[in-house]
Structure formats: C-alpha cells, structure tokens
Amino acid sequence: MALIEAFASVQLHVWFAALCLVAVVYKVAMLLEKRRVSLRNMDAFPGPPPHWLAGNVLEFKQDGTDLDRFVELGKQYPYAFPIWFGPFACFLHIHHPDYVKTLLSSTAPKDEYAYKFIESWIGEGLLVSNGQRWYRHRRLLTPAFHYDILKPYVKLMSDSTKTMLDKWERYAKTGESFELFQQVSLMTLDSIMKCAFSYDSNCQTDNGTNTYIKAVYELSDLINLRFRTFPYHNDLIFALSPHGFKHRKVCRVAHSHTAEVIRKRKETLKTVKQMEQVKAKRRNLDFLDILLFAKDENQQGLSDEDLRAEVDTFMFEGHDTTASGMSFILYSLACHPEHQRICRNEIMEVLDGKDTMDWKDLNKIPYTTMCIKESLRLYPPAPIIFRTITKPMTFVDGRSLPEGSHFCVSVYGIHRNATVWENPNVFDPLRFLPENVSKRSPHAFVPFSVGPRNCIGQNFAMNEMKIATALTLKKYELIEDPTRKPKIIPKVLLHSINGIHIKIKPIEP
Numbered sequence: 351m352a353l354i355e356a357f358a359s360v361q362l363h364v365w366f367a368a369l370c371l372v373a374v375v376y377k378v379a380m381l382l383e384k385r386r387v388s389l390r391n392m393d394a395f396p397g398p399p400p401h402w403l404a405g406n407v408l409e410f411k412q413d414g415t416d417l418d419r420f421v422e423l424g425k426q427y428p429y430a431f432p433i434w435f436g437p438f439a440c441f442l443h444i445h446h447p448d449y450v451k452t453l454l455s456s457t458a459p460k461d462e463y464a465y466k467f468i469e470s471w472i473g474e475g476l477l478v479s480n481g482q483r484w485y486r487h488r489r490l491l492t493p494a495f496h497y498d499i500l501k502p503y504v505k506l507m508s509d510s511t512k513t514m515l516d517k518w519e520r521y522a523k524t525g526e527s528f529e530l531f532q533q534v535s536l537m538t539l540d541s542i543m544k545c546a547f548s549y550d551s552n553c554q555t556d557n558g559t560n561t562y563i564k565a566v567y568e569l570s571d572l573i574n575l576r577f578r579t580f581p582y583h584n585d586l587i588f589a590l591s592p593h594g595f596k597h598r599k600v601c602r603v604a605h606s607h608t609a610e611v612i613r614k615r616k617e618t619l620k621t622v623k624q625m626e627q628v629k630a631k632r633r634n635l636d637f638l639d640i641l642l643f644a645k646d647e648n649q650q651g652l653s654d655e656d657l658r659a660e661v662d663t664f665m666f667e668g669h670d671t672t673a674s675g676m677s678f679i680l681y682s683l684a685c686h687p688e689h690q691r692i693c694r695n696e697i698m699e700v701l702d703g704k705d706t707m708d709w710k711d712l713n714k715i716p717y718t719t720m721c722i723k724e725s726l727r728l729y730p731p732a733p734i735i736f737r738t739i740t741k742p743m744t745f746v747d748g749r750s751l752p753e754g755s756h757f758c759v760s761v762y763g764i765h766r767n768a769t770v771w772e773n774p775n776v777f778d779p780l781r782f783l784p785e786n787v788s789k790r791s792p793h794a795f796v797p798f799s800v801g802p803r804n805c806i807g808q809n810f811a812m813n814e815m816k817i818a819t820a821l822t823l824k825k826y827e828l829i830e831d832p833t834r835k836p837k838i839i840p841k842v843l844l845h846s847i848n849g850i851h852i853k854i855k856p857i858e859p
C-alpha cells in the first residue's frame with residue numbers, strides 16, 4: 351500500500367514537472383515569436399544594433415550621458431529608430447515633431463508595458479488609465495484646473511516659496527554651494543499639499559526627513575532599475591526579488607501618506623449633509639473636494655480605490671515634475687547671468703516692492719516666461735513618454751508600423767533636434783518670442799505633451815514656476831558652481847545623479 355502511495359506521489363511530481371516544462375517552453379516560444387515579429391516590423395527603421403540578450407540597454411550607462419547619446423543616435427537615424435530593452439521589448443524611439451504630431455494627436459493609449467511599472471505605486475489614476483475610464487475621470491477632474499480654482503493658489507504658492515527662500519538665508523550668508531533639487535521638491539510638495547488638499551504638511555520645516563519624499567526618490571530608482579533589467583519585466587520574478595520586496599515596502603510608505611490625507615478630509619466631511627454645507631459655503635473648493643463631490647451623468651462618484659489612485663497621481667505628478675522643472679530653471683539662470691539680470695529687472699518692476707506675487711502679475715513677466723520655457727526645452731521634466739498603437743500608423747515619410755507597436759517619444763530628443771532648433775544646446779530664450787514660435791512646428795516644443803493626453807496640470811505648473819522664479823530672483827542672485835555640473839538622467843522624470851548645485855548672494859534692497 352505504502353509502495354503504491356509512494357509511486358503515485360512520484361508520478362504526481364513528474365506530471366507537475368512536465369506541466370511546468372510545457373508552460374516554460376510555451377512562454378519562451380511566445381516570446382521568441384514576439385521578437386521575430388518586432389524585428390520584422392522594424393525592418394524599415396534602421397537603428398543601433400542590439401545585443402541579443404541585453405538589447406541596447408548596455409549602451410546607456412546611467413552616467414549622465416544617456417540622453418545625449420539618444421540625441422547623437424538621432425543624428426544618425428533621422429525621425430525614429432528602434433531601441434531594445436532586453437531581448438523581447440522593442441520600442442520605436444521618435445525624436446521629430448512630424449512623427450510626434452501623428453502619434454500624439456491620435457488616441458493611442460499609454461503603453462501598458464512601460465506604465466505598468468509605475469501603476470503599483472500610483473494605481474490606475476489619470477496618468478496611466480485608458481479608454482472609457484480615462485475619459486470619464488478626465489471629465490470629472492478637468493474642473494479642478496479651472497482658472498477660478500487656480501487663482502487662490504497664487505498666495506499659497508508664494509507662501510511655500512517664501513518658506514524655502516527663508517531657509518536659504520544661511521547659504522546666502524556663507525556663499526557655500528548647495529543642492530537645489532531636494533529643497534525644491536519639499537517646496538513643491540508643500541505647495542501641492544496646500545493647494546490641492548488644503549493640508550499643511552510642514553514638510554519644509556520638519557528637518558528635511560520627510561518619509562514621503564524619500565519614498566518618492568526610492569520608487570523612482572526602483573522603477574528605473576526595473577525597466578532596465580529585463581528579468582524584472584516579469585511580475586513574479588520582480589515580486590520575489592529583493593528589489594520587489596523593497597518596492598512593496600516603499601509603496602506602503604507612499605500609500606499610507608495618501609491614505610492619511612484622504613482620511614483626514616473624510617473625517618471633516620462625515621455626513622452627506624456636511625458635504626453639501628461645505629460645498630455651498632466654501633468659495634474655494636480644492637482638488638480633493640472636487641474628487642469627493644465628483645459625479646458623472648449617472649450620479650456615480652469615484653470609488654475609494656479610484657480616489658486613492660487619483661490622489662497618488664496628483665501628489666506625485668503635482669510635485670516631482672514641477673520640482674524637476676523649477677530646479678533646472680534656477681540652475682539655467684545661474685549659468686546665464688545676462689538673462690537672469692533681465693528677468694530680475696522685469697520682476698522688480700512688476701512687484702514694485704511687494705514680497706508676494708498676485709494673479710494679475712503672472713502675465714506681466716514675458717522675459718522670465720521665455721526663460722522658463724527655454725529651460726523646459728533644454729531640461730524637460732518628463733523626458734520620455736510611452737504609447738502603444740491600437741491601429742496601424744503611417745508617418746509623414748511613408749513608413750508604417752502595425753497595431754500593437756510600442757513607442758517612446760523622446761521629448762528631450764525633439765527639444766534638442768538640430769534639424770528643428772538652431773544651436774540646440776544653447777540657452778536662448780528669444781526662441782520663444784511670438785514671431786519665432788510662429789515659424790516652428792507646434793510639436794517642436796512639447797514639455798507638457800500634446801493632444802488628448804496632454805498634461806492636465808500645465809497651467810498650475812506654469813503658475814508655480816513663474817511665482818517661484820520671480821520670488822527667488824527678487825531675493826537672491828543665483829551663481830553657477832562650475833565644479834559641480836549636473837549629470838542628467840531619466841529616472842521616470844528628469845533628475846541629476848549628482849544633484850543640482852548653485853550658490854546664492856542676497857540682493858541688496
């Protein structure tokens with residue numbers, strides 16, 4: 351009897367092993383077929399030869415030269431070229447406005463491959479969702495960026511900037527070089543928390559140990575690592591790896607921060623009656639109110655899970671992008687004192703002794719606005735975005751790709767494309783004079799993307815960057831630290847491996 355049982359158990363093991371083997375063989379066959387189809391589809395698009403296993407990943411060394419390497423390849427392969435992330439994931443890298451126009455004016459959805467890595471963090475919020483879900487949420491959330499809602503934010507953004515600038519007094523006294531990105535991140539987090547969630551986090555003054563900011567850095571690193579390491583493209587392998595373990599741990603920190611923001615607001619809006627009272631009384635509904643009050647034509651609101659995904663999305667998109675943009679603007683102005691001087695004169699005239707910015711001032715600083723745009727051109731905070739096409743697509747030069755093809759749009763590559771921009775690496779704000787803009791393709795400058803999936807927060811972001819730049823230049827002279835040039839790197843957003851350092855001096859009244 352025992353012998354029969356042992357025999358049955360061995361047989362079961364053999365069957366199980368055979369089943370696993372079949373599953374593995376099937377999966378490998380599917381992947382090889384996928385590779386064969388991708389190679390065939392990309393026939394018309396020459397590009398850098400990929401390594402059979404690593405693809406093109408090894409060419410990009412994460413040492414601050416990767417984005418410029420893409421630009422160099424763009425000179426060799428005009429319009430577009432394929433890039434392989436590992437042996438099976440192939441993306442057409444596009445770096446010309448004419449290609450971008452065709453792709454981004456279509457309704458091509460976000461690329462599941464690329465965005466799934468970020469989804470475990472920010473959920474299926476507006477940034478990553480597609481189809482009807484995206485359409486419904488975009489309609490529900492658009493009122494949160496109406497200009498009546500944005501107006502009162504000017505004061506809150508000015509307050510957050512002033513807190514940051516007061517902290518900088520010690521650097522102004524000693525003249526020492528200091529790192530901007532972390533400081534600006536705290537400022538933009540403080541500001542989005544106040545504007546969108548009416549939440550005073552005090553994150554700028556709690557000794558710089560904000561766990562959420564730390565979690566955001568770590569998650570950006572882990573997502574970048576996952577994208578580059580092809581075995582990590584598999585959910586199971588990543589989940590079982592030490593990095594997957596760390597990812598879950600850090601996600602919990604980020605999520606508990608969001609949950610706390612939602613919990614506190616729900617507590618103050620306990621009953622439907624209270625909600626209606628607040629809605630009627632409060633002149634300035636914030637983003638969270640709009641999310642909580644949002645109802646579609648069937649009177650359906652957002653579920654708790656939807657709510658958390660949108661809050662996570664706005665918390666991340668609303669501060670990290672602007673922090674990257676702002677840090678590079680201040681850095682660019684430090685490197686170009688001649689433009690900095692013109693901006694300061696313009697700002698001093700508009701502020702006329704005030705130490706805060708008003709709504710009506712925002713349109714009175716055209717030179718500063720051009721400098722901001724020029725910095726967003728050279729240092730786009732979202733340097734790469736991804737799409738998959740659901741229908742075949744033909745481009746201006748007649749080349750086509752079939753349904754299911756993956757794309758990465760190199761915003762950085764378009765902004766530095768020498769066939770579009772004269773002397774692309776030179777900081778020249780006059781490129782944004784209206785007469786110069788009208789001579790260019792509207793798709794040559796796309797820091798906020800274009801088309802139906804453009805950035806919903808672009809006015810919010812532009813206002814914040816104008817306010818922070820104006821108040822900074824009013825108080826300090828920005829000076830380049832030539833010993834510490836930033837080494838830029840795409841880590842979901844544009845970051846610098848060695849930070850962004852400048853020196854400052856107080857402006858004498």
Ligand code: HEM
Pocket residue numbers: 460476477478488663664667668669671672675730731732735736796797798799802803804805806807808810811
């Ligand atoms: C300088 C600052 C910013 C830049 C450069 C920027 C850039 C972008 C880009 C390029 C996209 C398209 C992404 C893609 O196609 O994958 C995008 C989408 C988005 N941005 Fe921004 N963004 C900025 C600030 C903000 C702010 C402040 C908010 C919110 C308060 C925000 C919220 C969003 C959302 C929700 C989306 C997804 C929109 C949709 O798909 O319907 N962004 N942003």
